[in-house]
Amino acid sequence: MEMSIILGVSLLGLIVAGLLARWVLAQDQGPESMQRISAAIRLGAQAFMRRQNWTIVKIAVPLAGLLFFLYYGVRETTAHDPADQLTLSLWTTISFVLGAGCSLIAGYVGMWIAIRTNVRTAAAARTTLNGALQTALRGGAVSGLLVVAMSLLGVGGLYAVAQMSGATAQVTQIPLLIVGYGFGASLVALFAQVGGGIYTKAADVGADLVGKVEAGIPEDDPRNPAVIADLVGDNVGDCAGRGADLFESTAAENIGAMIIAATLAKTVPTASAEVIMGVMLFPLVARAFGIVASILGLLFTKIREDQDPMTGLNRGYYVTSLLSAVGFFIATQWLVKPLAEASGHPDAWLQFFFCGLIGVATAQAFVYITQYYTEYKYRPVKEIADASLTGPATNVIAGIAVGLESTVWPIVTVSGAIVGSYLLGDAAMPNGGLFGTAVATMGMLGTAGYILAMDTFGPITDNAGGIVEMSNQPEEIRKRTDRLDAVGNTTKALTKGYAVGSAALAAFLLFSAYLEEVRNFGVDIKAVDLSKPEVFVGGMLGAMLVFWFSALTIRAVGRAAKQVIEAVRVQFAPFRKNGKLELPETFEPDYGAVVDIVTRGALRQMVMPGIIVVAMPIAVGLVFKAIGDALEKKGLGAEVVAGFLMVGTIAGILMALFLNNAGGAWDNAKKYIETGAHGGKRSEPHKAAVVGDTVGDPFKDTAGPSLHVLIKLLSTITLVLAPLFL
């Protein structure tokens, strides 16, 4: 029954995504002038994605081999293994490959539909705002539903196969076989986000500096050779990157929650096998209900011509949240109540439901806090705009101060959510604390499908605006796409807040899953004791990884942008006379050359940050395992890795909040000045604000979002490699 719901809803999600895609593709593509631009974007995005995916495959396949080798060839079996050595090794490797493959496909298909929706949105904007909104949102929904449905199908399917094939004797040990799925998904997500993030900002920064600043031509001017690369970047960075990010979020969270649920179930000796199964599948069923809620919410989203598009999106989100809470209630009563009753605490299921509501409330809180720090209605962005009056330096100083400050309330919120759901769960039934935090995380991620649709909406409308601009459409149409574009900027910022918030909440769940796994393998790790010098050092190294990784990704943007600038200068050179640039109106640049340079630059620069994230936890684990073996301290390696993971996660959350919010605030401080404040466009304060905005670009679209993925990759990589550190 549970499994049929899980697999059935996954398939339903895929079918709805297919139907929406068919609907979008059937829309009018507009005049030839639009189609020509869209085709150029399409070509560039596909070329990049193909080469990026190929690079990822070239990294993932040897890694899969290494994984199998480490499990099968190096590791010694223990009496606690969930299966014999070959089975365990094969399952881990195959689920890794499957996770990586599904993530690649989800990202690619999402991008595939986005680059076809953009021109249709632009075409629809010629008649009505609602038509354009519908097109963009449905295009986004394809990507959103695909991601959540495939993530669920993968975990659910692997579970079903493992159960049917009898790969392990105990059903509660199945999650230990399929942890590779989360790792595969995270690994692809990391490279997709880092590569796409570098691409999008290198093109953006490069195009701006060489076009707006050096040549003095407007943004999205068709004569700028980097302008298509810039539009391609929106698709491969924001759209494909965030899709992969949330794909792995949901996958990792599903597996982690199942491990925690299994642990709880084992503490209730009177629970029947069926009850235990039910609790273990509870996270997947709740997710399935969340997908249904997202589908309904997406269908509800509609606006009148004179309405703020954000109103429609918000209404849809409230509907989704409400439905997902109802689904959560049903799932809790159905699947958690039996265990609660068996444990002698019949009302515990209701308290767990409240834990889920804590998660829903946390999602809302993150959305509000993000808005406060990044919208120009409020104090922080105004402060940055005011600081622009005394030049770029004070603008940058103010932005950094705002970004650093913006970490305060999110951390207080997550702290409250973790401690609150833990204490609530602990009071509900014995050993229920961790399950309480797991349920809160599930509550927060319940609306992921809708959120992701809103997120992909962003790059689609951004592209539509660019197409309208470049094909010289009338003012009225531009106004429509500008309104949608502004909404898209907001939804993109909100999604980032949601992504980092859910990463923070999921982190505690994933640590606990890691420790539980270590215990499952027979090493009774009592604590992750920071007062041990080795663990403290592990923590320092974890936090350092966050700083190092941020340095590499931020620098990568600078380096790749420089190559863009040089390539554009070459194309402009024939028109430079006596040091002055005179660009004819009819100049048709070679877009492909710049697209090619950004592609190569981004792919080259994404390798190093990706590798250190994978290599450092392995190195730390193996070095301290060796020290532990020499000193006869059993489990030292696993404990040090836990310290590495936990402190690294804390540093990652804070750094991601800082980078995302500083970047968003700078962006909107510039937009605020462009509304006419402090002298408006082209004034000195505006120039200062442009500097801040450019500094914020790699913060908010490269390093920040990549850190979300890094946090979760650290968790999944340690989950997969835990047996090696023992």
Added chain:
Amino acid sequence: MEMSIILGVSLLGLIVAGLLARWVLAQDQGPESMQRISAAIRLGAQAFMRRQNWTIVKIAVPLAGLLFFLYYGVRETTAHDPADQLTLSLWTTISFVLGAGCSLIAGYVGMWIAIRTNVRTAAAARTTLNGALQTALRGGAVSGLLVVAMSLLGVGGLYAVAQMSGATAQVTQIPLLIVGYGFGASLVALFAQVGGGIYTKAADVGADLVGKVEAGIPEDDPRNPAVIADLVGDNVGDCAGRGADLFESTAAENIGAMIIAATLAKTVPTASAEVIMGVMLFPLVARAFGIVASILGLLFTKIREDQDPMTGLNRGYYVTSLLSAVGFFIATQWLVKPLAEASGHPDAWLQFFFCGLIGVATAQAFVYITQYYTEYKYRPVKEIADASLTGPATNVIAGIAVGLESTVWPIVTVSGAIVGSYLLGDAAMPNGGLFGTAVATMGMLGTAGYILAMDTFGPITDNAGGIVEMSNQPEEIRKRTDRLDAVGNTTKALTKGYAVGSAALAAFLLFSAYLEEVRNFGVDIKAVDLSKPEVFVGGMLGAMLVFWFSALTIRAVGRAAKQVIEAVRVQFAPFRKNGKLELPETFEPDYGAVVDIVTRGALRQMVMPGIIVVAMPIAVGLVFKAIGDALEKKGLGAEVVAGFLMVGTIAGILMALFLNNAGGAWDNAKKYIETGAHGGKRSEPHKAAVVGDTVGDPFKDTAGPSLHVLIKLLSTITLVLAPLFL
């Protein structure tokens, strides 16, 4: 014997400082034109310091009252208390007051001599470079020796009094009575560093933006009303701030090391009372030998007229390091060997001596790494300078990337030092691991006196350069002071590296002292277990405090600088005709008005960051103590505070490294371009580099150095308040 050495050397240090001060004061003060400027600086600095100290007193006195009230009125006594309630409360409060008072005096006297040395250095520069160097270094030495000698005298004196008065039955519990000394010192250091840091950079940024950028007059132009405030800032920020910083470093480290030594001694039941006493006083004796080494090193420093001044300073430093290692060897053999023999591991003392050498090596490594990241001979600074070619935005991006990256090697170094000294100590004798890390910290801090003298050398030469500039001395003299000034910039950067490195190494010692103290009070805390949700949340909040505090201090500079700009604009207003500023050559501005504004601004802005640092650990401790009491989890409050402290420290170290090194690198990228690279002064790349340099100002001179103090304040505050969280 031990005590006579400790107190005798402290007094010797004070006497030498007095003699050096007399020597400096006897030097020629130069012509009236120099004296007039120096007098203005003196007036401003003294006025600020008096008001700042008064503000600190107004915060510290009620805090002392609160401390007494909490200890005597709120806290319940336990059977494990080192003394009866009144004695314990009085000792804690009095040692707090004494620590605060000594720190205030050390800072004030150091500043007092610095603002008198500056003009004498300028005067000496009229004849020889060596004369100027000697004057500046001896002025710096007064401050350096004063700080280390008073710190030692305070801890040693309190110990002696506690022992003689029989305040506690067991000699090993004396450190628990005097932990207040470290807290008092840190509290003053925090406010001194934050207030002085805001002052110096608000004046600097304000003077530059309104003078160089707006009015187009050169730096240090006497017509700029903010120029005296800028020179005052060097004294109150760099000089008084860092003095207070290292005062508390040495004080806190002394007390922490004594607690660890006592713990180790108690594990050797065969050790006689005399042997135990010897080990406990070992940290103080080693420090005393370090002071002697610093005095000799300072007397060795001499250069020839054609030599690089840095050569002379380096030679002196090597001599000091060598002598301090010899002293360390003697102290270890004398005081640690008896304990090692009693424990049946007669050679252990030698291994502990090697731990000390690890500390010395760590100090050297930090100095080298800091140079690599902040000098323009090397790749990082060149990268920033190159990025200036494409404008201020890419310059800022490159600087941030360099700053983030610069955390990697220092963290690897500290990690190696902590684990290395721990394992070495652990192998030397049972339970010797922590003592090993303590000895490494002592080794690192052995040369603090010399380092501090070099540091104070910086603001003195900076001031001397300003005086020479403003009094229109001939080119040749300017060249001499410029050379000294460049050296001063290097020594300031190195000291910051040394300060953060020693804070990182000392951190582990201080945590352990905290846990040891908690255990001494009868709560057997087994671990600081990050896998408990409460402790994890404590860690998150600790890291968040670092971000919040950085935000407040960085923003404070921006706000105070804005007030400077506005005040200067008022003075310039009469000369602004048709939007153009025509400043007569003879214009004599009202320096005092600006000094007054910066003073008030800095004092107002320093309160909030100071308060959150004190309030947050108390709040976290009390809230989680209440939760722990409700759930009957004994010691939860203390464990959560430990998590708060440890993760906060890790975040603080990384953030301080990032801020200090990014700031230093931006500064030198600008200087590199000023040597003629990329078009030299007044080129577009230079303008871009000035933006980066200004952004870096609050990073490297306000937030970064304040974070060193924050790290140690967190340790000392938790040490003092530990009994309240139980």
